[in-house]
Amino acid sequence: MxxxxxxxxxxxxxxxxxxxxxxxxxxxxxxxxxxxxxxPLADGGEGTLDAVARAVPGAVRVPVGPVPGPDGRPVDGAWLRLPDGTGVVELAAVSGLPLMAAPDPTGAHTAGLGVVVGTALRAGVSALVVAVGGSASTDGGTGALAALGTRFHDSDGRELPYGGGPLARLAGIDTSGLAAPPPGGVQILTDVTNPLLGPTGAAAVFGPQKGATPADIAVLDAALARLAALLGGSPSAPGAGAAGGTAYGLATAWNASIVPGALRVAELAxxxxxxxxxxxxxxxxxxxxxxxxxxxxxxxxxxxxxxxxxxxxxxxxxxxxxxxxxxxxxxxxxxxxxxxxxxxxxxxxxxxxxxxxxxxxxxxxxxxx
Missing domain, CATH: 3.40.50.10350 (Glycerate kinase; domain 1)
Structure with missing residues (x-):
């Protein structure tokens, strides 16, 4: 049998x-x-890189070296090159909740994800798959986008520090330096369908898992609303709230598609x-x-x-x-x-x-x- x-x-x-x-x-x-x-499979969260590496013959793990973890402490980054030139990146491996020394719901960020993605882009990947489950932050993906060249600044033109909390002071976004997506496009893998904002959004539903108090949730939801007002896109799209809004940020800035993570990993595997x-x-x-x-x-x-x-x-x-x-x-x-x-x-x-x-x-x- x-x-x-x-x-x-x-x-x-x-x-x-x-x-x-x-x-x-x-x-x-x-x-x-x-x-x-x-x-072995995964749903777009922790373990996605390992599952795809195990299942795809010829997949090569590419180490990146130290990148900023979600609380700023360095962590080792890596991405996966598939034989067809696709790059696979896992948010949880560099910006995941277990990497936090202590909860910091308003300060945790996704900059490390952006550094790993940027490395894959410079290596010439033909397409990119980003598994976003398991995040530590609620920053709308701004840490990753900043690491890829976007400027998020306040009313005085000063660049904002990483994290979802500082987005409450967001006054402008400059995407002129944002790295271009690969020619084959970007897929965002997630296992949730939550929108970015509101009672079923990123802050309200997933913030408590990251240590957010009711006051923190109110601050983060308002900050994400400010981000959406300036960045545009579709904050109400299913899955936009995944990974503290990282799915929204990448989908909007890069026209990336949000797809069911478990199904895409099953296909890749x-x-x-x-x-x-x-x-x-x-x-x-x-x-x-x-x-x-x-x-x-x-x-x-x-x-x-x-x-x-x-x-x-x-x-x-x-x-x-x-x-x-x-x-x-x-x-x-x-x-x-x-x-x-x-x-x-x-x-x-x-x-x-x-x-x-x-x-x-x-x-x-x-x-x-």
Missing amino acids: RIVLAPDSFKGTVEASVVAEVWAEGWSRARPGDEVVCV GLPDALVGADLVITGEGRFDATSAQGKVVGTVLDLVHHGAGVPVALIAGSIAAPLPPGVPTAIDLTALSGSSTEARTNPTHWLREAATRLAGEVRPTAAT
């Missing part, structure tokens, strides 16, 4: 490539004669081709809940399978907090399997391997006709 392993990362515990490897070990322990294909001839697909994530089918990896895998290959799908998750969707007859909850969430998190690879072994012993997949 042909078994396709297409997990998301178990966020905060195990990255997707390791999940796939451990599942492969567990499955092969019970059924060594099966063909097992690993296609070759999942549609891997599904051809499959007898069973195994997918999973840290927590399966009511949002899992809404632009996340698991939902994307289910859509691709059910609209194309039509093969059975099994789910392995750290915890299962929602009814299983149609087409998923089998699931394993690692918390239940291990006896507690603490044990599942303490020894994740053991229980991931054990879950795959149990599936291999219990499931008798048959390809759809």
Whole structure:
């Protein structure tokens, strides 16, 4: 049988490539004669670069060296060159929330992302894919755009410091020095559909995750509104609020397109081709809940399978907090399997391997006709 392993990362515990490897070990322990294909995935957030690097033959990771992290401390940057000349950049790797020494909702920024993107542009990429999930900031992407040559200044002509808070003093924007996008254009990968502003916008919904108080949220939302009034574009577009408005900033300044991250990563990783001839697909994530089918990896895998290959799908998750969707007859909850969430998190690879072994012993997949 042909078994396709297409997990998301178990966020905060195990990255997707390791999940796939451990599942492969567990499955092969019970059924060594099966063909097992690993296609680790991501939704446009943390782990996107690793997932694409693992899945695309000939992909080359290009180190950038120290770049400004979201709080100004240096972090190591990198981007991925695909064989067709496309460059892939991951915001979370250089401007992500876990890189903060302490929360700074009004001062955190995306300058490091801009430095990495600029390096990829100078290397001559034909197109650019920017995964924007997991950001630490609510700066509308102004840090990245500033690093790429845009000037954001106050009424006295002084350049504003990085961060979303200073945008409250924004009086003018000079894009004359902004680096041009690559000839093949720019895609922004995200797993959210929030607009830039208002009660469902970047500051209100995602600000609290970044340490924002109600007062901070009011300041940031007003600052983003000021940015939108001067920069233009479509602040109400679905996904514009992704990554603290970084999706809005890049979409407006570069006419970049905002696309579902999990689907684009699946395409880059070759999942549609891997599904051809499959007898069973195994997918999973840290927590399966009511949002899992809404632009996340698991939902994307289910859509691709059910609209194309039509093969059975099994789910392995750290915890299962929602009814299983149609087409998923089998699931394993690692918390239940291990006896507690603490044990599942303490020894994740053991229980991931054990879950795959149990599936291999219990499931008798048959390809759809």
